[in-house]
Amino acid sequence: MRQTAFTILENTPIARDTYRLRLAGDTAAFKQPGQFVNLSLPGYYLRRPFSACDWQKGELLLIYKVLGQGTADLVALRPGTRLDALCGLGRGFDLNACGRQPLLVGGGVGVPPLYRLARELVARGRTVRVALGFNTAADAFLVGELQALGAQVRVATLDGSLGERGTVLAVCDADSASDFCACGPTAMLKALCAATRLPGQVSLEERMGCGFGACMGCTVMTPAGPLRVCREGPVFDREVLAW
Amino acid sequence: MVDTRVDLCGVALSNPVIAASGTFGFGQDFAPLYDLNQLGSFSFKGTTWLPREGNPSPRIAECPAGLLNAIGLQNPGVHKVISEELPRIRQVFDKPVMANVSGFSIEDYVRVSELLDAQAQVGWLEINISCPNVHGGGMAFGTDARMAGEVTRAVRAATRKPLIIKLSPNVTDITEIARACEAEGADALSLINTLLGLRLNLKTRKPLLPFGTGGLSGPAVLPIALRMVWQVYEAVRLPLVGMGGVSSARDVIEMMLAGATAVQVGSANLIDPWACPRIIHQLPGAMAQHGISCLRDIIGGAH
Ligand SMILES: Cc1cc2nc3c(=O)[nH]c(=O)nc-3n(C[C@H](O)[C@H](O)[C@H](O)COP(=O)(O)OP(=O)(O)OC[C@H]3O[C@@H](n4cnc5c(N)ncnc54)[C@H](O)[C@@H]3O)c2cc1C
Ligand SMILES: Cc1cc2nc3c(=O)[nH]c(=O)nc-3n(C[C@H](O)[C@H](O)[C@H](O)COP(=O)(O)O)c2cc1C
Ligand code: FES
Numbered sequence: 377m378r379q380t381a382f383t384i385l386e387n388t389p390i391a392r393d394t395y396r397l398r399l400a401g402d403t404a405a406f407k408q409p410g411q412f413v414n415l416s417l418p419g420y421y422l423r424r425p426f427s428a429c430d431w432q433k434g435e436l437l438l439i440y441k442v443l444g445q446g447t448a449d450l451v452a453l454r455p456g457t458r459l460d461a462l463c464g465l466g467r468g469f470d471l472n473a474c475g476r477q478p479l480l481v482g483g484g485v486g487v488p489p490l491y492r493l494a495r496e497l498v499a500r501g502r503t504v505r506v507a508l509g510f511n512t513a514a515d516a517f518l519v520g521e522l523q524a525l526g527a528q529v530r531v532a533t534l535d536g537s538l539g540e541r542g543t544v545l546a547v548c549d550a551d552s553a554s555d556f557c558a559c560g561p562t563a564m565l566k567a568l569c570a571a572t573r574l575p576g577q578v579s580l581e582e583r584m585g586c587g588f589g590a591c592m593g594c595t596v597m598t599p600a601g602p603l604r605v606c607r608e609g610p611v612f613d614r615e616v617l618a619w
Numbered sequence: 620m621v622d623t624r625v626d627l628c629g630v631a632l633s634n635p636v637i638a639a640s641g642t643f644g645f646g647q648d649f650a651p652l653y654d655l656n657q658l659g660s661f662s663f664k665g666t667t668w669l670p671r672e673g674n675p676s677p678r679i680a681e682c683p684a685g686l687l688n689a690i691g692l693q694n695p696g697v698h699k700v701i702s703e704e705l706p707r708i709r710q711v712f713d714k715p716v717m718a719n720v721s722g723f724s725i726e727d728y729v730r731v732s733e734l735l736d737a738q739a740q741v742g743w744l745e746i747n748i749s750c751p752n753v754h755g756g757g758m759a760f761g762t763d764a765r766m767a768g769e770v771t772r773a774v775r776a777a778t779r780k781p782l783i784i785k786l787s788p789n790v791t792d793i794t795e796i797a798r799a800c801e802a803e804g805a806d807a808l809s810l811i812n813t814l815l816g817l818r819l820n821l822k823t824r825k826p827l828l829p830f831g832t833g834g835l836s837g838p839a840v841l842p843i844a845l846r847m848v849w850q851v852y853e854a855v856r857l858p859l860v861g862m863g864g865v866s867s868a869r870d871v872i873e874m875m876l877a878g879a880t881a882v883q884v885g886s887a888n889l890i891d892p893w894a895c896p897r898i899i900h901q902l903p904g905a906m907a908q909h910g911i912s913c914l915r916d917i918i919g920g921a922h
Binding site (some may be wrong): 377381416420422423462473582583584585586587589590591592593594595596597601602607 | 642643644647648651652664665672673676677678679680681682683684685686690693737817837838888889890892893
């Protein structure tokens with residue numbers, strides 16, 4: 377973990393209520409796709425957790441959706457604004473656990489970390505398939521960017537306005553996959569685990585007090601005992617969760 | 620050179636800053652960030668007889684200038700604390716540590732305290748009496764002067780270590796509870812634990828936290844904590860450990876002026892992992908600015 381003072385470079389809409397937040401600052405703390413930042417927003421006591429969508433030396437990319445008051449206020453922050461963040465938090469996706477043909481499954485605001493994951497898997501020569509689920513075409517993002525990486529991308533929307541009609545499960549080709557990596561709403565993750573016996577890693581979301589293991593605010597119950605989403609996660613092997 | 624040393628029940632502290640229970644785990648998440656020996660001490664996570672998984676999620680709700688928590692005393696139980704956590708604490712912390720004890724019956728408090736009493740590194744027992752009493756209809760021990768006195772007497776008989784009773788602020792008259800604990804042999808009092816609060820989810824129109832209420836902490840509670848430390852200082856002769864919303868060296872000084880001998884920092888650790896060393900580092904400058912050469916001289920200075 378590292379504390380970094382970032383400066384906003386860009387904060388622009390890319391889909392309905394969804395923004396691309398490009399930040400300048402030290403990114404050395406990020407080691408794995410799926411790790412997150414805990415971002416301090418002016419006027420709010422608790423920090424907000426966001427997955428790292430991508431990073432390079434000196435630059436971090438987040439994608440956020442307006443959900444409550446904090447993210448609504450974030451929209452108004454202009455380039456040049458300073459934001460304090462705790463960086464490189466949590467345990468991300470384990471690339472060594474991924475097989476030769478991993479299926480990446482993302483729903484809504486669970487999609488951002490899959491971008492970095494896909495990038496690193498493609499760089500390792502894996503055949504990467506991506507299944508994305510959104511409510512409507514207006515909510516979709518990162519589809520073209522993931523294709524540009526060389527991933528095969530399929531999209532599902534609940535109203536059928538883009539890709540298949542239905543949930544993301546409608547576009548998951550589990551048969552041809554070696555394993556899966558998934559991030560999205562808990563209901564989506566559970567449905568996915570119920571639908572396939574493939575080995576898999578899932579990234580969980582929980583409300584957080586600290587984001588680095590101090591408060592026990594983010595605990596998930598598992599057969600192995602209570603685990604912290606911010607520390608032992610957010611990415612867990614499905615076997616650990618017994619999902 | 621200013622003098623930041625204080626004495627808490629015969630144990631010397633290099634400075635009055637103690638990380639508060641429940642916001643510091645067993646120290647392990649902070650040890651990679653800074654040398655824990657900079658701290659006066661830390662109070663480890665509330666420890667119970669049996670392991671506890673804690674409450675269902677969500678356990679955290681944000682508030683203006685603070686948070687509500689409903690962790691439900693998640694901890695590995697006293698046996699694992701002794702066999703696993705204390706040896707790991709020893710590797711990163713050379714000073715006496717404060718053992719925070721929680722329980723749901725007097726028997727619980729006594730048997731956990733007996734085991735921790737035998738541990739060399741435990742400098743003080745801090746008894747959290749904000750827990751519900753399962754034999755007393757679920758009312759917290761700390762909200763009834765007679766029950767608070769009974770816990771104090773029972774634990775007093777079980778330990779020779781300095782005994783600190785941690786008071787609940789969710790009472791009409793905190794001085795009445797404080798006097799009961801003093802009468803039954805407490806060596807010090809710490810205050811305040813969290814204040815009962817509530818947040819609602821407007822979508823579901825129901826409480827955000829699974830059991831409705833949660834405990835409020837953070838800067839929002841600082842004036843209440845100061846007021847209670849100030850009142851209790853007048854009511855008893857015991858040293859006090861003040862806490863509630865402390866986030867800066869100036870807050871530490873204010874808490875000591877109100878009557879605290881030592882000061883705990885809780886929620887601030889969660890949003891700034893380096894809060895304690897930052898405050899300790901700020902202390903000499905803040906003391907000099909306010910003409911304080913020795914911190915011990917200002918304890919209760921507001922009275
Ligand atoms: C590990 C992790 C990674 C995440 N990655 C992303 C991402 O890449 N993009 C994105 O848009 N969102 C992401 N989220 C969700 C994001 O944290 C919430 O949308 C955000 O905190 C909402 O803040 P708010 O002030 O708008 O909401 P409010 O409801 O006003 O917030 C009140 C409090 O609840 C917390 N909270 C509310 N909803 C959530 C939630 N779903 N998860 C966790 N805490 C919540 C807030 O942090 C805050 O403390 C992630 C969450 C986690 C745990
Ligand atoms: C997440 C969290 C967990 C806590 N757990 C405990 C606990 O186990 N035992 C205890 O005596 N107090 C516990 N507390 C209370 C704090 O130690 C402290 O009394 C209170 O938060 C007020 O101080 P603050 O405003 O600096 O946080 C907890 C507080 C928080 C925020
Ligand atoms: S959010 Fe505090 S332990 Fe995970």
